[in-house]
Amino acid sequence: MRLNFINGFLTCAVGVILVVVGCFSVLAENSNVEKTSTETTPKTKSPYIYILGVAQDAGYPQAGCYKKHCMRGWNDLSLKRGAASLGLIDPSMGKKYMFEATPDFPEQLFKLEQEAPTKDYEFAGIFLTHAHIGHYTGLMFLGHEVMGTVNTPVYGMPRMNDFLRNNGPWQQLVTYKNISLKPLKNNHPQSIGTLEVTPFLVPHRDEYSETVGYRITGPNKSALFIPDINKWSQWSTDLATVIKTVDYALIDATFFADGELPGRDMSKVPHPFVTETMTVLEKLSEQERNKVWFIHFNHTNPLLNLISEESLWVKSKGFNIAYEGLRLGL
Numbered sequence: 001m002r003l004n005f006i007n008g009f010l011t012c013a014v015g016v017i018l019v020v021v022g023c024f025s026v027l028a029e030n031s032n033v034e035k036t037s038t039e040t041t042p043k044t045k046s047p048y049i050y051i052l053g054v055a056q057d058a059g060y061p062q063a064g065c066y067k068k069h070c071m072r073g074w075n076d077l078s079l080k081r082g083a084a085s086l087g088l089i090d091p092s093m094g095k096k097y098m099f100e101a102t103p104d105f106p107e108q109l110f111k112l113e114q115e116a117p118t119k120d121y122e123f124a125g126i127f128l129t130h131a132h133i134g135h136y137t138g139l140m141f142l143g144h145e146v147m148g149t150v151n152t153p154v155y156g157m158p159r160m161n162d163f164l165r166n167n168g169p170w171q172q173l174v175t176y177k178n179i180s181l182k183p184l185k186n187n188h189p190q191s192i193g194t195l196e197v198t199p200f201l202v203p204h205r206d207e208y209s210e211t212v213g214y215r216i217t218g219p220n221k222s223a224l225f226i227p228d229i230n231k232w233s234q235w236s237t238d239l240a241t242v243i244k245t246v247d248y249a250l251i252d253a254t255f256f257a258d259g260e261l262p263g264r265d266m267s268k269v270p271h272p273f274v275t276e277t278m279t280v281l282e283k284l285s286e287q288e289r290n291k292v293w294f295i296h297f298n299h300t301n302p303l304l305n306l307i308s309e310e311s312l313w314v315k316s317k318g319f320n321i322a323y324e325g326l327r328l329g330l
Helices: 002-031 068-075 105-115 133-142 156-164 170-175 241-245 272-280 310-318
Strands: 048-053 085-090 093-100 124-129 154-155 179-183 190-192 195-201 213-219 224-225 250-251 292-295 326-330
Touching: 048 105, 085 105, 093 105, 105 133, 133 156, 133 170, 154 156, 156 170, 156 179, 170 179, 241 250, 241 272, 272 292
Parallel strands: 093 124, 124 154, 154 179, 224 250, 250 292
Antiparallel strands: 048 085, 048 326, 085 093, 190 195, 195 213, 213 224
């Protein structure tokens, strides 16, 4: 009888252990869901894009938001997401760049340092899309109160550069030569070693500067980066046609669908909804749809949770959802 008791106890114990291990396996799988994506692993010497941030200008969770969806982020800081930003790394030239200088610049610069250490890579510049707070205000960290950099190249369009040159406190960065403004022209490629970066104008709220997207062309592949744009119908270019000409398209996904901001007329915030973009692109082949990586998520957007019902639906249609740490080879 004692032997039977021991055997029974051991059987139960093993069962409990298996259940616990199974639970931890599920948790690990969920926590690593970002790593299971169809990312393109770059070759050792080939340039690549490294995603540093995916959220809308204010990041996630958003300041002053204490609703349920934001409280998840306040209570678990591992869920924090920075404003949309790209790292661009060129191993063959030993250089690294950033697209956008966001309010999360310190953390994003550290992520870039971890991926491409300064001992091996020169920080060779920052490309800006426009003068909204989530896209350029991180430049303040280059000033003499913080990093005190010397002539860090900052690439911008004419109005963007004029804004920085003629308005405080940004003009101080120019006066003290913390930054060196590099002019860009619409649809004119900027050569940076083995890469070309081509800005192109897109419709958006242009209170202080024009707004651009970028085409980033490497020796093997190319990418589109449009974090902010009004409705696709307001752009003189057909999105589906452009996507056919690149290998990756990182595009505005600020809001998932209409009604996402209760009590607000969302026509006054004219970003393309993810659902609208999917309709615009529904006639593309699955291979072409798979080029799309949605990015720039508002704190209300369910795509911030990569295993939400909405995220799983988007991916089932052949589209992708950008995440921090994603690498896309060029």
